[in-house]
Amino acid sequence: MTPLDDAPATLAPLPHAARLALLRAELARQDLHGFLVPLADEHQGEYIPPSTQRLAWLTGFGGSAGLAIVLADRAAIFVDGRYTLAVRDQVDAALFTPRHVTDEPPRAWLAEGLKGGERIGYDPWLHTRGQLAPIAEAAHRAGAELVAVTRNPIDAVWADRPAPPTAPAMAQPLDHAGVDSATKRLKLGQDLAAEGVQAAVLTAPDSIAWLLNLRGGDVPCNPLMLAFAILDSDGGVDLFVDPAKLDATLRSHLGNAVRLHPPGDFVAALEALGAAGAVVRVDPTTAATLILDRLEASGARLSQGLDPCLLPKARKNPAEMKGTRNAHARDGAALTCFLHWLSTRPPAELPDELGAVARLDAFRAAHGWYRGMSFDTIAGFGPNGAIVHYRATPQTSRQLVPGNLLLVDSGAQYPDGTTDVTRTIAIGTPSPEHRDRYTRVLKGHIALSAVRFPKGTTGSQLDALARAPLWAAGLDYDHGTGHGVGSYLCVHEGPQRISKIASTVALEPGMIVSNEPGYYKAGAYGIRIENLIAVAEAAAPVGAEKPMLGFETLTLAPYDRRLVETTLLTPDERSWLNTYHARVRGVLTPLLPVEAARWLEDQTAPL
CATH class of the missing domain: 3.40.350.10 (Creatinase/prolidase N-terminal domain)
Structure with a gap:
């Protein structure tokens, strides 16, 4: 038993420097010279219960992927491209050096800091062998070793650790x-x-x-x-x-x-x-x-x-596909009500980011089928929109004012489906640069939506379609283009994906993936456009020699026409956009209040 085992749960939260000191003291008691702290539970899930949020407790990092490594005299936190900005806002760099997990991997950092004979602990419930392999190699090269612990040293010093969840199934x-x-x-x-x-x-x-x-x-x-x-x-x-x-x-x-x-x-x-x-x-x-x-x-x-x-x-059956279409219709109606509401706010009555999140959640919650968010809503205005997986807090929430962009990435859980949708909205009049960048993102989004491809194609073979209009201007984005989505299950589901990272998993009918290219200008604004799309059989053209597949767009919500620079669109792209907007109008109008329906009619008028 450690001295903290009997501490009352009402203790004031310890500062992160004190938590780090407690961990190092416990490592010394366990004859360890370091410890790996992943964002993980025993199931390797992306979303984990409060009782297993060890990385957040130790560092303050609130993202969905990360790893800290603590040595006796130094510590670092490794995140991917989604969190390179957020980690600097959330974590004290004097305690944990922020590093990009790909560009500055753990093995390189360990090579600088490990000494021969040192023992680095890890919890064998919280890592896969593949995750441990490069770290074990780095330790071996330094003459150190990885050691599996029987009791996680963070658990030994986390006095007010929450109890495991007991929600009824x-x-x-x-x-x-x-x-x-x-x-x-x-x-x-x-x-x-x-x-x-x-x-x-x-x-x-x-x-x-x-x-x-x-x-x-x-x-x-x-x-x-x-x-x-x-x-x-x-x-x-x-x-x-x-x-x-x-x-x-x-x-x-x-x-x-x-x-x-x-x-x-x-x-x-x-x-x-x-x-x-x-x-x-x-x-x-x-x-x-x-x-x-x-x-x-x-x-x-x-x-x-x-x-x-x-x-x-991953291969959704007909009942699951019917359910997800129904879920997207009611979700699209809620999002459209939010977009209409936001468009009616005079400048003096515009919300801050947290106010926008609450209002959107209220529109969804008004429907009896709503079972909660499918992830924490990202509502980033101006510079916060450039933080890919930003989450507003009372300390960071920006007030919306005319002259910049609001990026809203949100989703919901319904008993018959899971949604995930991003729309970027101009607050006031957008700049020419806003319109150019938005339209390039839209062009990539349309290219992926409209593509036809032979059976056996993987998502990594399609990824460049979404990036090409940005690449033409010397631009890109540092995240994947698409992830799988479950049926009233996880909003991030494998094994299918659309990404630069090579994949051997072919896209098959019934698989649902996101289509979400973006552009992010650090310190200025962010743009992302996201629909969920389902792989479906496609009519093959005359003379085709292979069975063809395509995508059915599931998400139903208007794009911000003020951000579309029509001179950059080809006739086919304009036709796709007009056809999509006509479908949005046809499906959602019967589900909307009169004023919102009138607004939607204007927003979806042909370009």
Whole structure:
């Protein structure tokens, strides 16, 4: 027991310098010279509960991806291009040196600071083997070593650490899920058996939710129940979950083929698979290193590969596609009401960023199907819009005033679908530069929306289409163009993506991805335009030699016509925009109040 174990939960928050000092003292007690602090929980999820927000507690960083490394005399925090500006606002650089994870990777920083014989600790529940490999190599080159800890040293000094979540789970109705759980389990079990695999370890909560037609409330924004599962080749499942989350009705929904166990039994179940010499499928990209270590140590034969739920979950079935279209219609109506409301504000009554976030959330919440945000709304005005994953706080919230741009990236969860949409709005009269940059982003957005491509094409092969109009002007953006999206599940879903990063996953009918090129001028403004699009069969032209695919645009919301420089659009681009706006007007008008419908008619008039 550490001296802080008995401290009352009402203690005033410790400054981050004091937290860092406490961690270093605990590292010395554990005979460690450093420690890795990822933004992760045992499931490697993007959204994690407060009880596992160790990186935020230690550093103050509030982004969705990051890693801190603490040594005895120095510390650094590594973030990607989305957070290079935000990290400097949120984290004391005197305590943690900010570094770009790609341009200034952890292995380079460790090479500068590690000494021979030092022991760097890591929590084996919070890293995959792939994440650890380059750090282990850097330690080895320096004559140091990585050491798995049995107790996370941050947990030993985090006096007021929140309790783990205990939200009740709920069934996902068949009319939204489209396929019953037994059918899914039997099909995946048969696939495993055909590969000579006896069991698959499932560590991703969204995979378990999809497989068992369950939803939960354990993490912010995404309707997930935290649990582990083992799927047998006969279609049976061992589910390791807090029993308090499942009432009698839900246990009946799961059926006898789903066997319930407390979470504490999970490691023993892994070791039992090993003792039986089972061939076990594990996804090394999402499974904690502890899971692979225990399986191997106990004698299991690993079949490393994709989580078997990933691709079936990504290929939305007809019921899920119907639901997501309905969700996007009601979401588009709420966003249009917000855009109309904002357009009616005189300069003296314009909100600040937090006021805009609250108003947009209120428009969505007015609909009975609303289940909350699918991520924290990004509402960045002027310079804040250039921070890619900015989140307004009382300290940073800017007042909207005429003469600059407001970037609003938001989304919602509905029982039948998940939305994610970005619109950039001129407050007052936009400048010629605003219009030029916005239209270049729009051109890339249209190019991706309208493309036809042969089956077997990956998202990385399409990424340049969205960037080409910006590249023509010597511009670019430092984030991916598209991520997968779930069906009343995670707003970021794999394995499909559209990005510069090479991908071997082909786009298939039913997959939903975002289409969100952007442009960001540091210290000035940001632009992003985002729709969700679904891969669909496309009519092949006469003489085509290959089956073709295209995209169905799901998002329904007007673009800001004041920002469109029509002289930069080709006739085909103008036609696409007019056709899209006509569809937006046709679908949303019956869902809108009279004044908002009239405003939408003007906003979607042909260019």
